[in-house]
Amino acid sequence: MSDLNQQMAVRYKxxxxxEIEEQAEMGxxxxxxxxxxxxxxxxxxxxxxxxxxxxxxxxxMIRAGKRDEVLNSQSMWMCTSCYNCYVRCxxxxxxxxxxxxxxxxxxxxxxxxxMQPTLHLSKAFWNNxxxxxxxxxxxxxxxxxxKDGLMAGIKMGLAMKDxxxxxxxxxxxxxxxxxxxxxxxxxxxxxxxxLAKARELEAxxxxxxxx
Amino acid sequence: xxxxxxxxxxxxxxxGGISGMTAALEAAETGKQxxxxxxxxxxxxxxxxxxxxxxxxxxxxxxxxxxxxxxKANPRIQVLTLAEVTGISGSKGDxxxxxxxxxxxxxxxxxxxxxxxxxxxxxIDDAFNYNLGKIKAAYLPHAMAYPQRYVLDPSIIGTADxxxxxxxxxYNAIDLNQKEEQVSLKAGAIVWATGWQPYDAEKxxxxxxxxxxxxxxxxxxxxxxxxxxxxxxxxxxxxxGKEAKxxxxxQCAGSRDENHLRHCSRFCCMGSLKQTHYVQExxxxxxxxxxxxxxxxxxxxxxxxxxxxKANPNVSFVKSKVARISQDKDGNPVCWGVNTEGYKRYSxxxxxxxxAVGMEPAVKGxxxxxxxxxxxxxxxxxxxKNAGIFGAGCATNALDxxxxxxxxxxAALRAIQVVNKVARAEA
Ligand SMILES: Cc1cc2nc3c(=O)[nH]c(=O)nc-3n(C[C@H](O)[C@H](O)[C@H](O)COP(=O)(O)OP(=O)(O)OC[C@H]3O[C@@H](n4cnc5c(N)ncnc54)[C@H](O)[C@@H]3O)c2cc1C
Ligand code: SF4
Ligand code: SF4
Ligand code: SF4
Ligand code: SF4
Numbered sequence: 001m002s003d004l005n006q007q008m009a010v011r012y013k014x015x016x017x018x019e020i021e022e023q024a025e026m027g028x029x030x031x032x033x034x035x036x037x038x039x040x041x042x043x044x045x046x047x048x049x050x051x052x053x054x055x056x057x058x059x060x061m062i063r064a065g066k067r068d069e070v071l072n073s074q075s076m077w078m079c080t081s082c083y084n085c086y087v088r089c090x091x092x093x094x095x096x097x098x099x100x101x102x103x104x105x106x107x108x109x110x111x112x113x114x115m116q117p118t119l120h121l122s123k124a125f126w127n128n129x130x131x132x133x134x135x136x137x138x139x140x141x142x143x144x145x146x147k148d149g150l151m152a153g154i155k156m157g158l159a160m161k162d163x164x165x166x167x168x169x170x171x172x173x174x175x176x177x178x179x180x181x182x183x184x185x186x187x188x189x190x191x192x193x194x195l196a197k198a199r200e201l202e203a204x205x206x207x208x209x210x211x
Numbered sequence: 212x213x214x215x216x217x218x219x220x221x222x223x224x225x226x227g228g229i230s231g232m233t234a235a236l237e238a239a240e241t242g243k244q245x246x247x248x249x250x251x252x253x254x255x256x257x258x259x260x261x262x263x264x265x266x267x268x269x270x271x272x273x274x275x276x277x278x279x280x281x282x283k284a285n286p287r288i289q290v291l292t293l294a295e296v297t298g299i300s301g302s303k304g305d306x307x308x309x310x311x312x313x314x315x316x317x318x319x320x321x322x323x324x325x326x327x328x329x330x331x332x333x334x335i336d337d338a339f340n341y342n343l344g345k346i347k348a349a350y351l352p353h354a355m356a357y358p359q360r361y362v363l364d365p366s367i368i369g370t371a372d373x374x375x376x377x378x379x380x381x382y383n384a385i386d387l388n389q390k391e392e393q394v395s396l397k398a399g400a401i402v403w404a405t406g407w408q409p410y411d412a413e414k415x416x417x418x419x420x421x422x423x424x425x426x427x428x429x430x431x432x433x434x435x436x437x438x439x440x441x442x443x444x445x446x447x448x449x450x451x452g453k454e455a456k457x458x459x460x461x462q463c464a465g466s467r468d469e470n471h472l473r474h475c476s477r478f479c480c481m482g483s484l485k486q487t488h489y490v491q492e493x494x495x496x497x498x499x500x501x502x503x504x505x506x507x508x509x510x511x512x513x514x515x516x517x518x519x520x521k522a523n524p525n526v527s528f529v530k531s532k533v534a535r536i537s538q539d540k541d542g543n544p545v546c547w548g549v550n551t552e553g554y555k556r557y558s559x560x561x562x563x564x565x566x567a568v569g570m571e572p573a574v575k576g577x578x579x580x581x582x583x584x585x586x587x588x589x590x591x592x593x594x595x596k597n598a599g600i601f602g603a604g605c606a607t608n609a610l611d612x613x614x615x616x617x618x619x620x621x622a623a624l625r626a627i628q629v630v631n632k633v634a635r636a637e638a
Contacts, residue, residue, distance in 0.1 A: 036505045037548055037549050037551050038532050038534050040548070041532075041534025042534040042535065046549070054549055056549070056554070090471075091469060
């Protein structure tokens with residue numbers, strides 16, 4: 001567990017709701033939930049394996065101060081961003097975004113579950129995309145396919161072969177990206193400066209040490 | 212030609228529901244001159260369309276009857292039915308009001324014998340029963356309607372049916388030459404009591420109202436339970452006429468919802484609790500009611516009513532707002548959701564689903580031909596700048612009958628003060 005986790009646990013001791021409100025993106029909406037149940041009942045992943053707590057329950061757990069259970073939960077990572085809950089919530093909570101905000105916060109604290117496939121994808125995507133300011137699809141796909149080892153990666157690659165060829169034909173995928181750096185944006189430095197500034201502003205807003 | 216006697220000491224009441232009738236009576240019984248304008252061919256408004264009403268479970272016609280008797284006994288009230296206000300000009304103490312009166316095609320000679328209805332063949336939607344059935348195009352709006360006078364639907368005027376009706380009438384009561392009229396009248400103060408309308412359930416798309424025949428609204432359920440209703444008081448479901456013994460009530464259908472009505476409609480928890488009585492009354496222990504709710508709002512003196520329903524083993528409560536409704540192969544509606552008590556998923560099959568739809572002000576989207584302030588839900592609020600027009604009843608807020616009547620009395624008192632001032636100034 002990270003220093004940030006310790007730091008936040010001390011700063012907000014006994015007030016997890018406040019922690020989420022101030023530290024997680026969109027967390028300030030949590031208190032608006034009236035526990036009607038529409039989001040839970042609308043969620044397509046509801047009660048599939050790994051989906052321990054519907055959004056409604058996560059929001060109640062936050063209020064109840066169940067810090068460890070929430071931060072370690074798989075639930076936020078299982079959200080498919082279908083937006084069913086978002087459009088139906090009678091209180092207009094941006095539920096999908098809150099779920100992502102809590103997930104991201106758990107990750108920052110080093111509390112997100114290990115071997116979480118969505119987390120793996122998000123991380124791979126972020127690193128890939130921020131490196132050159134554009135996504136290198138071939139490398140991103142590779143990093144996903146081979147996350148469980150060489151053999152699993154080859155098997156997965158073969159299974160998806162036809163899809164990949166289709167994408168190449170439609171010019172949606174450039175095999176050449178596998179070699180060299182792939183395409184970049186014009187001002188990679190500029191992008192990196194922007195991201196650094198954004199991190200600085202976020203740290204200031206949330207009263208954290210700049211990362 | 213309709214003649215109306217009115218001066219700037221007259222109080223105009225718009226809307227003849229329980230609130231408008233109350234305001235008119237309270238004002239007239241203190242000696243004021245009142246004109247009551249109602250757009251339907253009868254008085255009573257939506258209260259007349261209830262089967263029974265809480266908390267005493269009496270028939271609403273009984274309460275209306277008392278008011279009607281007071282009304283008939285009072286020469287100071289002039290009632291205009293089939294009438295709508297089309298324009299208001301002037302200011303407090305001196306308004307000029309334009310009223311449009313639609314033809315009824317039946318005059319005061321009518322004895323409500325019903326011969327004209329027998330003669331006519333054309334049928335129209337039965338508006339009193341929320342279009343759940345059809346009625347003849349010559350009709351009495353409902354059994355207890357006041358005035359007890361038939362109406363000819365304009366759609367048959369100029370057809371052979373109209374002639375048949377006139378020929379059937381032994382009392383010379385049918386006048387096919389009646390035309391729409393415009394009258395202009397004076398008023399010192401105005402009470403706006405145009406009431407409410409049920410929220411359009413089709414807008415709550417996950418509930419599939421309008422698509423699944425066995426998903427109905429609470430106002431329709433009142434008519435199903437009423438012996439004067441389209442099923443003669445049997446609770447039969449629309450798809451196949453089967454007895455509906457396992458009934459789901461979905462609370463806050465459209466209310467307390469930023470996507471629909473922002474406000475709590477206040478009466479609908481009590482409305483559904485009351486309707487479980489209908490199920491119990493018709494089917495005894497075979498009738499099962501399930502109420503899906505966020506929280507039950509049965510406040511102050513209604514708490515007892517709630518406690519009694521809760522003690523009924525044939526009524527169950529599920530703390531959850533239903534997320535969506537589907538339909539199985541037999542046409543049974545299935546409610547899907549998660550129970551907040553334990554966060555357990557359910558998908559429950561019922562014979563019939565009743566949506567406890569909320570109240571929307573009838574004035575919403577309608578231009579009140581004067582400047583009146585309204586809140587974010589469209590209900591009328593007191594406007595200090597416009598001190599001669601007062602809201603009453605459900606035009607001002609979602610209210611039950613008791614509270615609507617209180618609000619109407621308050622509005623009448625305010626209107627009386629205005630015309631008293633006018634009288635003093637002129638004395
Ligand atoms: C399913 C259901 C069950 C209910 N059960 C109960 C119960 O058991 N007990 C209880 O206390 N309450 C109950 N209520 C609430 C009750 O119906 C209302 O409190 C009551 O109808 C309010 O009366 P009102 O006169 O303010 O409005 P309304 O009854 O709506 O009357 C308004 C009148 O104004 C007329 N009007 C509208 N616009 C115009 C216009 N522009 N010009 C002229 N006239 C116009 C209308 O035609 C109508 O006659 C229930 C409501 C529902 C939906
Ligand atoms: S739908 Fe909205 S108000 Fe209802 S439980 Fe979910 S988050 Fe809370
Ligand atoms: S957006 Fe996420 S949380 Fe919301 S219903 Fe879809 S999967 Fe469930
Ligand atoms: S209009 Fe004539 S026939 Fe029809 S109910 Fe009245 S009196 Fe009878
Ligand atoms: S009275 Fe009950 S059903 Fe009606 S809106 Fe309020 S809480 Fe919902």
